[in-house]
Amino acid sequence: MSDEKIPSFNTLAIHAGAQPDPATGARATPIYQTTSYVFDDVDHAASLFALQAFGNIYTRIMNPTQGVLEERVAALDGGTAALAVASGHAAQQLVFHTLLEPGDKFIAGRQLYGGSINQFNHAFKKFDWEVVWADTTKPETFETALDDKVKAIFVESLANPGGIVVDIEAISKIAKKAGIPLIVDNTMATPYLWRPKESGADIIVYSLTKFLGGQGNSIGGMIVDCGTFDWMASGKYPTLSEACESYNGMKLAETFGNFAFAIACRVLGLRDLGPCISPFNAFLILNGIETLPLRMQRHCDNALAVAEWLEKQDQVSWVSYAGLTGDPCHELAKKYMPKGAGAVFTFGLKGGFEAGVKLVSNVKLFSHLANIGDTRSLIIHPASTTHSQLTPEQRTAAGAGDDVVRLSIGIEDASDIIADLEQAMAQAG
Amino acid sequence: MNHDSYSDDYIRGILNSVRSFAIVGASANTVRPSYFVLKYLLDKGYTAIPVNPGKAGSEILGQKVYASLRDISGPVDVVDVFRNAQAALGITKEAIEIGAKVVWMQLGVRNDEAAGLAEEAGLKVVMNCCPKIEYARLSGEIGWAGVNSRAISSARPKLAPKGVQHRILRKT
Structure with missing residues (x-):
């Protein structure tokens, strides 16, 4: 089908990312329940490890069932790429691990899921990342909380627990002026009700466990790269803009352009910290999304x-x-x-x-x-x-x-x- | 022609009809994007010729490096520009001279004047795009990395003869 018209939301919810299985013709996305994948030859293996070719190495880093889920959610949000992980908490962990260095800060809206408040206040302290709290109902409080060490802003779109609707456009303007990315947790709204990229988000995170999977049977999380942030514009995000030691000096933002953030979360964060999603959970959540x-x-x-x-x-x-x-x-x-x-x-x-x-x-x-x-x-x-x-x-x-x-x-x-x-x-x- | 975005049919048509790419600005550094593209295109069965005056006479990935497009003896279907927008104009003029069919400027490179000249001379033009990403997108390989291909299809992806982790483009 020609891309003169991008398919609409209901169609994407069923089809995005999924083609019949090339090996068997299976129309439903198979559960690729495997840890690892045979290389076609030695050169192919080397190309995969050097990120020169697209392909599967090891399920801690990628899996074909997971890949369909990722493309599905990226398409629903209008993002350039996505990364599925073990839980919503894991998604937040990898986002901040990619953005922050020890000693850095980020601003978060106070109206958040309690689990996120714990993660930001306590677990992140051990990485020497500091959360600065602002009031989601007063966007100007994000501006006054800015300083040189602040590298990102984090809010929920539809905030826990009282159903507060956050003025994402107003907060996005503050983030853009400061030259830092806006991260939006869109778990409670889902892309069916709200596509935060259109309101100015740069990165979207989900607990897939909730409405996207929707049937209370699987834990999962997602990071969506909106492809809107220029990681090379400042020296604030060395993980993306500087030569990467564990990939022979590759600069990820230069190599992967507008989907570099999702790739960095995968090939550094997920590779090294390890919170991968199980293929079976990816399959169940994918099924859930068809009826989102x-x-x-x-x-x-x-x-x-x-x-x-x-x-x-x-x-x-x-x-x-x-x-x-x-x-x-x-x-x-x-x-x-x-x-x-x-x-x-x-x-x-x-x-x-x-x-x-x-x-x-x-x-x-x-x-x-x-x-x-x-x-x-x-x-x-x-x-x-x-x-x-x-x-x-x-x-x-x-x-x-x-x-x-x-x-x-x-x-x-x-x-x-x-x-x-x-x-x-x-x-x- | 609108150069803000291209239809899948346009890109697929080019990738399915050409055989040879000249990569202007090809690097021997194995972590540079131009090296990735050269390697990927060779892997997909295209002829890929590195062009880089500083490396002329040496080899990258077993391919002889030429100083300029004019020095290449065989046919060149696509001139892939890994240089800045300013340099793209001169390269486009050379591409027209040597009878190339397509001028392709990489991600971040756009020169509308050059595009106009090429189109007047009957060449096709692609700007601000990467042939590796486009091939991987249209063959379905790119979904393995969670990238949004912006395309849906109920057709079975086509496997390359060399192995299941390689896909090739369908004709339509």
Whole structure:
């Protein structure tokens, strides 16, 4: 097919990256469950190790099933290339390992997945990388946090846990002015609802575990290179712009042009740190992505119906969902994600801690667990689970006060989801 | 012709119809992009002739290095420019002189004046592109590195005779 017209989103979700298997004709992408690959000859082996030829060496670095998944997500986001890894956390680890040197800093929006806050505050400290926190709802706080040591900005597009929509265009302008890349975690929105490259992101990361895989069965992560950042323009990113010792002095940005960042994450970060995705997980997530547009629209439609119902309930004091008219993020949601405001949001129970515990104890359809982005509807009361080690004051600051309940709305029938909440809330009082 | 982007059919048509490339600015340094391209094109069965006045008379990858395009005795279908945009004009004039069919300027190289001259003389022009990346993209090899080929196809990729880790271009 000619590329005069790039196929549209639904078509890409099914076809991008996948052709019939050349060896067997298998139409579904096979699970290449192998550690390693036979070289065609000695010269071919040498070419592969020197990055002179494209091909497979060892599944810690690349795998054909994984390759299809990578091209699929790169295509959905309009990026130049992508790298699939073991988890969303691994994706963040490799992104920063490629960008930062010891002593460097990056700015992150405070409204983030709790796991990312831990990784940035604690694990990254051991690499001597310092996170500087800014307020995602006030883009100007990113500008005031800049200094010479800051090499990147990191935000979520649709931020955890309350469904805050982030003004990526405003933050991107600050990053561009400073000559540093903007990294966007697009896990909660997915490229179906929002393509952050179009809002000015340079690098996109995902936990594939959530809506992209979408069925709660496989952990995985992804790094998408938007191909928009000039790594040679300054001396700030030596991993990309300087001669690389472990590849005989090759300059990766010069050799791989607008997909050099994804290649660097693979041939240095993944090769040396090792958090690869299993071929089986890559296969399951790839299958999930084929139905992403259908699932994501149903997730959003159901979430809006549930949020609108919750707003009318006597036991509910507030609902934080950007899809609701009157929500502080509603205008940004209409601008950036007109198809829907996602499926994860929080609400408050007038009955506080006790009511929250009773609600999660009495649901019959919802699953009480710590995940989001499953076909199944999920519920958690953060104060009694994920945030229970914090003081009440710390919990409130983290958006996990005693009264807060977080929902991840599934793709069941909205009437059944609402009926389950109704019966459980009746018992919670 | 629009030189901001090229259709897959245009690029595939060129890669399927040419036999020989002259690589102007070919380096003997094994980590330079021009060396990669020379090696890759040879691997795909093309004739690839290095041109570099500083290396004239020596060999790169077993291929004799010429000082200029005019010194090459055999036919040259594609002149691949690994020089800056300014130098591309003179090289294009030489390419027209020696009867090349295509002037191909590498990633980051674009000279619209040169492109106009070449097109007037009946040559095809590709700018700001790499033949290695384009070949790997259209054959499906590039997906192994997670790169977005920007193409979808329900056809089975074509394996090269030399091994399963080599693919070749389909005719359409």
